[in-house]
Amino acid sequence: MTHRAGFSIPIPGLPLRDHRTLLERAPDWGYTDVWTAESAGPDAFTPLALAAAWSPSLRLGTSVIPAQTRGPATLAMTAATLAEATDAEVVVGIGASGPPFVEDINGIPFREPYRHVRDTARFLRTAFRGELVQGDFDTFRIKGFHLSQLPPRAPRVMLGALRPGMLRLAAREAEGAITNVLTVEDVPRVAKEFRAEGADKELIGRFFVCPTADRELGRMIGRRVLTPMLMARTYWAFHSWLGRADLLGPMREAWLAGDWHRAQTLLPDRLLDELFVHGSPEECREHLERFVAAGIDTTIIALIPPPEFGGGLPGATAALHALSPTGS
16 A cells, blocks of 8 residues: 555644645645544534645545534535545544543533444445435434435545454444554554454554654653543553553553643653654654554654744744655
8 A cells, every 4th residue: 555644734823724835835745635633623624625725636534533423414414525625535534532522522422432433434435325324223313314416536434443343343344544642563463453354444643743853842742742642541441452551550540640740750751752753853754654664554744843943834834844755
């Protein structure tokens, strides 16, 4: 599979309206994709609609959106409409998410996440084939839905996946898997589960990247970014499966006791340096290349622009250019 390289938008600190220049220039720097995520800030689809207009050659993807926070028909219609706006491929990446994003801020019960993701993937793939969707799924009932206007190129469905159950589900029911917050050494184990049923499908990795030569600054930023993620239910289970429960145990104890600052200090430097891509732009590119060599098909940069590149659009543009997959 040919390696693809993308980045997430919006970039922190940069208003969405100011992304046009860097999106227009991104293909010249070797980027093939642009991706979004969704939690409590920008939604996933509006930035991609703008990207479709500003840089129509870039593949567009969500990495990832909660399967529970939109009805399956609404999700299908939104993705199909986006696919109408571009000649490039559209990827709908959905995931199980967690209670903070589903129940706490949306008021939607967080129930049977595995089955809900599976049912939503089945619904979407059927709808994108132009078929009538109806009947009883495990987590919802559809009386009858048919996309009245199919885009020229059907969106692809991929799943956010960390542990064996969801990785194998992605291999069976979707067209790829999107993983996150792992080390190069973790990739073969994740890929083994994903390929367990012979799936020759795309494995995508999303990586936080801060191209700074100031190692201590990079580590400070990395601790702030990674600590709440690693302590979240989903990622704690992921890294426990990877064998890090003892290593991260003291950190988790401090976090559960409400001592968040101490929890940050207890994230081991060596693990932080493996999970959080930082260093000079050349070192960051080499780190990402090791992920590709280990089995990642597509890399997504979640850029955190460091102070040395300056602020605003010039700083974000310079940082993204410095990380160019072509090195130019």
